[in-house]
Amino acid sequence: MTASVPTPATVPAQAHATAALSLGDDALVLSHRLGEWAGHAPVLEEEVALANIALDLLGQARVLLSLVGDEDELAYLREERAFRNVQLVEQPNGDFAHTIARQLYFSVYQQLLYEQLAADAGSPFAPIAAKAVKEVAYHRDHAEHWTLRLGDGTPESHSRMQRALDALWRFTGELFEPVEGLSVDRDALRDGWLTTVTDAIRRATLTLPDGPQIGAWTAGAGRQGIHTEPFGRMLAEMQHLHRSHPGATW
Amino acid sequence: MTGTDWPLWEVFVRSRRGLSHTHAGSLHAPDAEMALRNARDLYTRRSEGVSIWVVPSTAVTASSPDEKDPFFEPAADKPYRHPTFYDIPEGVKHL
Amino acid sequence: MTTTAPETGALEAVFEAAVAADERIEPRDWMPDAYRATLVRQIAQHAHSEIIGMQPEANWITRAPSLRRKAILMAKVQDEAGHGLYLYSAAETLGTGRDELLDKLHAGRQRYSSIFNYPTLTWADVGAIGWLVDGAAITNQVPLCRCSYGPYARAMVRICKEESFHQRQGYELLLALSRGTEAQHAMAQDAVNRWWWPSLMMFGPPDDESAHSSQSMAWKIKRHSNDELRQRFVDICVPQAESLGLTLPDPDLRWNEERGHHDFGAIDWDEFHEVLRGNGPCNEQRITQRRRAHEEGAWVREAAAAYATKHAAEHGEATA
Numbered sequence: 001m002t003a004s005v006p007t008p009a010t011v012p013a014q015a016h017a018t019a020a021l022s023l024g025d026d027a028l029v030l031s032h033r034l035g036e037w038a039g040h041a042p043v044l045e046e047e048v049a050l051a052n053i054a055l056d057l058l059g060q061a062r063v064l065l066s067l068v069g070d071e072d073e074l075a076y077l078r079e080e081r082a083f084r085n086v087q088l089v090e091q092p093n094g095d096f097a098h099t100i101a102r103q104l105y106f107s108v109y110q111q112l113l114y115e116q117l118a119a120d121a122g123s124p125f126a127p128i129a130a131k132a133v134k135e136v137a138y139h140r141d142h143a144e145h146w147t148l149r150l151g152d153g154t155p156e157s158h159s160r161m162q163r164a165l166d167a168l169w170r171f172t173g174e175l176f177e178p179v180e181g182l183s184v185d186r187d188a189l190r191d192g193w194l195t196t197v198t199d200a201i202r203r204a205t206l207t208l209p210d211g212p213q214i215g216a217w218t219a220g221a222g223r224q225g226i227h228t229e230p231f232g233r234m235l236a237e238m239q240h241l242h243r244s245h246p247g248a249t250w
Numbered sequence: 251m252t253g254t255d256w257p258l259w260e261v262f263v264r265s266r267r268g269l270s271h272t273h274a275g276s277l278h279a280p281d282a283e284m285a286l287r288n289a290r291d292l293y294t295r296r297s298e299g300v301s302i303w304v305v306p307s308t309a310v311t312a313s314s315p316d317e318k319d320p321f322f323e324p325a326a327d328k329p330y331r332h333p334t335f336y337d338i339p340e341g342v343k344h345l
Numbered sequence: 346m347t348t349t350a351p352e353t354g355a356l357e358a359v360f361e362a363a364v365a366a367d368e369r370i371e372p373r374d375w376m377p378d379a380y381r382a383t384l385v386r387q388i389a390q391h392a393h394s395e396i397i398g399m400q401p402e403a404n405w406i407t408r409a410p411s412l413r414r415k416a417i418l419m420a421k422v423q424d425e426a427g428h429g430l431y432l433y434s435a436a437e438t439l440g441t442g443r444d445e446l447l448d449k450l451h452a453g454r455q456r457y458s459s460i461f462n463y464p465t466l467t468w469a470d471v472g473a474i475g476w477l478v479d480g481a482a483i484t485n486q487v488p489l490c491r492c493s494y495g496p497y498a499r500a501m502v503r504i505c506k507e508e509s510f511h512q513r514q515g516y517e518l519l520l521a522l523s524r525g526t527e528a529q530h531a532m533a534q535d536a537v538n539r540w541w542w543p544s545l546m547m548f549g550p551p552d553d554e555s556a557h558s559s560q561s562m563a564w565k566i567k568r569h570s571n572d573e574l575r576q577r578f579v580d581i582c583v584p585q586a587e588s589l590g591l592t593l594p595d596p597d598l599r600w601n602e603e604r605g606h607h608d609f610g611a612i613d614w615d616e617f618h619e620v621l622r623g624n625g626p627c628n629e630q631r632i633t634q635r636r637r638a639h640e641e642g643a644w645v646r647e648a649a650a651a652y653a654t655k656h657a658a659e660h661g662e663a664t665a
Contacts, residue, residue, distance in 0.1 A: 028412075032407065035406045035407060035415070035419055036406075036407055038399060038403035038406050038419065038422045038423075039399045039400045039403040039422070039634065039638065040634070040637075040638045040641075041426075041638065041642065042638070042641065042642025042643075042644075042645035042646060043256075043278075043642055043645065043646055044396065044426050044429055044430050044433075045277065045278065045279065045284075045288040045291070045292065045430065046642075046645075047399070047423065047426035048288070048291045048292050048295070048423055048426050048427055048430070049287070049288070049291045051419055051420070051422065051423035051426070052291050052295060052423070054419055055416060055419055055420060055423070058412065058415065058416050058419070059416070061412070062412050062413075062416075065412075071412050072411045072412060075412055076410070076411075095641070096642070096645045141287070142287065145283060145284065145287065148652065149280070149284075149648055149649045149652040150645070150648050152652050152655065152656075153647070153648025153649060153650075153651045153652045154644065154647050154648050154651045156644050156647075156648075157644055157645070157647070157648030157651075160644070237407050237408060238407060238408065240408060241408045241409075241410045241468055242410040242411070245410070245526060245528060245529065247526075248410075248525055248526050248528075248529055249521060249525055250410045250411040250413075250414055250518075250521055250522075250525075255442070255444055255650070256646065256649070256650060258434075258437060275431060275434050275499075275500070275503075276434045276437065277430060277434065278443065280646075280649035280650050280652065280653040281649075281652070281653035281656070281657070284649065284653075292427055292430055295423075295427070296507070312373060314373065315371070315373045315374045315375070
């Protein structure tokens with residue numbers, strides 16, 4: 001693989017590189033998790049829907065990582081500690097309710113974040129965000145529709161959806177931590193997120209989880225390269241083939 | 251609707267502005283909102299459309315093939331409905 | 346309405362005349378029961394093949410060695426789910442619902458293409474499936490675009506259009522491997538060695554042993570014989586393999602000037618029949634995964650149905 005020699009126009013400052021990696025890794029990792037559903041979805045129509053979302057996210061990841069360097073070097077040759085994604089997106093798929101809860105929490109965040117970035121003419125991410133925000137709005141719509149149907153469906157689906165919302169709640173606080181190189185109104189982000197998520201959960205006859213939104217361990221979280229145990233396995237699977245053939249072209 | 255049998259929907263897609271919606275196929279969905287979304291994912295993932303209609307298949311009333319002759323043959327012997335029926339002298343324009 | 350014998354005879358004559366004139370038969374037309382049954386069986390088998398066929402390739406989505414390849418593979422596996430949906434819809438126009446067909450698949454009472462009972466052992470298998478398996482499928486499917494049954498023919502038109510990228514991506518993938526490192530080249534050759542013969546079996550048993558062929562040909566459900574399509578496929582693949590720099594694993598493969606076709610070696614039909622009987626390397630695994638996905642998804646499908654029932658009234662009011 002040839003080392004890419006980026007032109008000055010595409011080289012963001014160090015802080016911007018960190019931001020691009022953060023957003024890019026979020027999209028890359030969530031796309032990978034959604035890709036794991038292929039062949040396992042609860043209904044064929046959902047195979048198509050989940051793949052569409054995964055492909056949107058993978059497209060976003062490739063653009064964002066390419067701002068920083070070679071997309072494949074970044075995706076396949078970084079160690080776990082160098083990944084900047086939030087822990088939420090790396091959480092295993094679980095049952096369909098867990099996947100939908102993860103989608104709800106993340107897509108609402110991503111839509112609000114990208115709306116802010118798209119509106120900020122000074123942000124180097126404005127053009128990317130402007131395109132991505134349309135995709136992400138659909139992801140949010142998908143997550144909300146399923147949250148409603150699972151929450152207000154059968155007693156079993158209701159309890160599964162509630163369990164999933166509760167289980168992932170403690171990974172949501174990280175979404176509002178500062179990201180180096182991203183200037184966003186974090187209060188607006190948090191308020192908007194809480195309003196939208198609360199509304200969806202209430203309409204689905206579910207209860208907003210009331211536990212803490214972050215874990216008790218203060219060593220850091222995904223944005224600092226501290227991840228959860230399942231992430232290492234995910235990366236091992238994702239990177240194995242690429243790493244087994246150093247320098248090969250695919 | 252019982253159990254897991256989602257009803258069938260007919261999908262109509264407008265491929266671009268200026269054209270009418272055309273039947274694209276059918277799919278299953280629990281309700282109209284999901285049918286619309288499933289149709290979007292299934293029938294327009296290669297940019298095949300700018301607008302979608304979904305209609306419950308049970309809402310479609312179709313002519314019966316048994317009625318083929320009485321329904322459609324009477325139209326066949328009325329050529330005066332078509333412009334080619336009329337002889338116009340050569341050289342007459344804009345007609 | 347009661348149908349008396351003479352009327353059936355007249356209807357059959359209308360049907361036969363339409364088929365003879367290359368007109369399409371549409372869902373509400375009268376058709377012989379056997380024609381309907383043959384179509385349901387064939388379309389179902391085709392639909393099942395699409396959705397079982399997702400598995401061997403999905404096996405590599407999480408390990409795809411570049412992001413570009415990963416996107417391509419996800420889009421391809423997604424297409425297969427879509428194609429399954431188009432085909433189940435076509436079967437549904439004949440009065441057989443998807444749930445019923447899936448139940449038969451899960452119970453082992455309906456088949457899918459036996460090619461998907463082979464494992465994808467390396468990344469190169471993804472390329473070999475695209476080039477050879479999809480190539481064989483396209484050779485089979487292009488004539489189906491002119492099948493006498495309208496909904497099936499229309500589904501096939503859409504599928505063939507979408508599938509053209511499937512074969513090309515597989516070929517391109519193999520080409521990259523063949524021209525890559527020594528290890529990559531070996532990986533590509535190994536995959537072609539394993540997939541070549543099963544691909545030839547995809548055209549079904551030889552013409553003189555094919556149980557359903559002649560009636561299907563008469564009804565114009567099928568347009569060419571198994572052997573005819575198999576020969577066409579071999580003739581197409583030989584130069585393509587040369588361009589790839591890979592060898593087809595058949596010492597008897599050579600050009601026959603007289604016939605204007607390639608001669609090729611004997612196919613191991615015992616293997617074919619064994620795999621059909623359920624003794625392929627992955628028969629059990631494939632159907633188990635399919636059944637599990639379906640069973641584990643039941644609560645999701647039930648939830649959506651229950652929600653729709655609960656909210657049907659309010660939706661009706663909203664749109665009234």
